[in-house]
Amino acid sequence: MTQTLLVIWHSRTGASQAMAAAAASHPNARLVKACDVLSSDFMAASGYLFVCPENLGALSGQMKEMFDINYYPVLGQIEGRPYASIIAAGSDGEGAQRQLDRIATGWRLRRMTEPRIVNFAAQTPEAILSTKTPSETVLSECRELGDAMVEGILSGVL
Secondary structure, eight states: OOOOEEEEEOOSSSHHHHHHHHHTOSTTEEEEEGGGOOHHHHHHOSEEEEEEEEETTEEOHHHHHHHHHHHHHHTTTSTTOEEEEEEEESSOOHHHHHHHHHHHHHHTOEEOSOOEEEEOOOOSHHHHHSOOOOOHHHHHHHHHHHHHHHHHHHHTOO
16 A cells, blocks of 8 residues: 555536645645546555535535445455545535545545535525635645645554
């Protein structure tokens, strides 16, 4: 197993992509789009950061598809590894977060920090579909989360 953080993302409006890229800025983090993730990526990583939007009260379709494809091939082989999440939401993000946590519980992953839900308050079709740019404060927090997870993994704390 390689000592890395796998940052898996999906984005429709740019927010999740920007937050994932910030979180994966550490040299020992690897950024992979959800549709490109393979079971071997899960096996090679020591921890995971999932970054995606909430769509219609649930995980985005591509993020859910990534979990569907990889769930059984790695079941029982990644237990105990740390994970965290960042959800881009238009309102509360809780539905996507609950769904993600249920999947992680099935894999027996260990949540390393409170869920990070970034609320963009998009409530109209125009606002929901528009490009979103996270604030520099949010991006800094994402970088700090990614760095902390990598350092925890490398030091053996996580």
